[in-house]
Amino acid sequence: MTSLSSGRPVRMADCRGLWRRTLLIDTDGRRDTTADVRWLQGITAFVDLRRPAPGSPSLHDGFAGWLHQHDDVFEWSRFTGVQPAGEHPDAGRMCWEGDVLVETGVHADYVEHWVLEPAPGPCWGLSLAGSGGGQGLLVRVGGHFGWATDTVDGVEISLGRVSGAGWEITDSCHPARHGVELRPRLRASALTVGHSGEAWTVTNSEGEVKV
Numbered sequence: 001m002t003s004l005s006s007g008r009p010v011r012m013a014d015c016r017g018l019w020r021r022t023l024l025i026d027t028d029g030r031r032d033t034t035a036d037v038r039w040l041q042g043i044t045a046f047v048d049l050r051r052p053a054p055g056s057p058s059l060h061d062g063f064a065g066w067l068h069q070h071d072d073v074f075e076w077s078r079f080t081g082v083q084p085a086g087e088h089p090d091a092g093r094m095c096w097e098g099d100v101l102v103e104t105g106v107h108a109d110y111v112e113h114w115v116l117e118p119a120p121g122p123c124w125g126l127s128l129a130g131s132g133g134g135q136g137l138l139v140r141v142g143g144h145f146g147w148a149t150d151t152v153d154g155v156e157i158s159l160g161r162v163s164g165a166g167w168e169i170t171d172s173c174h175p176a177r178h179g180v181e182l183r184p185r186l187r188a189s190a191l192t193v194g195h196s197g198e199a200w201t202v203t204n205s206e207g208e209v210k211v
Helices: none
Strands: 017-025 036-041 045-051 061-070 073-081 091-097 100-105 111-117 123-129 135-141 144-151 154-163 166-172 185-187 190-193 198-206
Touching (some): 036 135, 036 144, 045 135, 045 144, 045 166, 061 135, 061 154, 073 135, 073 144, 073 154
Antiparallel strands (some): 017 036, 017 111, 036 045, 045 061, 061 073, 091 100, 100 111, 123 135, 123 198, 135 144, 185 190, 190 198
């Protein structure tokens, strides 16, 4: 991992990749180092999946949308999530402490530490519209992808790996989706996924998209 000096400004481009949370200091002072929290960040599009700490009664959580930067403040603007969004925008100030990205809440008193798993390679995102008003997002960063949908059937937040064998979902808010092949196929502004060829219309894209 490239060494980053403390005090170096955080740029949007620095955020690309798969991040794992190593520490949460919550609003009540509680510290958590055991929850499995992963944030896959593309150019602006992101997918965030959260599994509770072992033994916790909490369920999977996660959300997806687009990241925006205003000076040192970053805001995660979501279009969907497993749990409802809070009353305030999801915004935090970011700074480097060595190789650790430190996020400090703007509207809530919390601190999160993030470490990067480098993901060189393609970086792009597709914003999608489905039948019946559904929305979706497909993000690829190197060998990782994120898939998020909000339809009449509910919300899906999933992460996966791209390899010569295909696009396999490796973790999801729905455990039954583990191991499922996403099979994205893009033709002009139409994206189909899955063995059934579920159809989506591309409403926006970023980066050089190759599926």
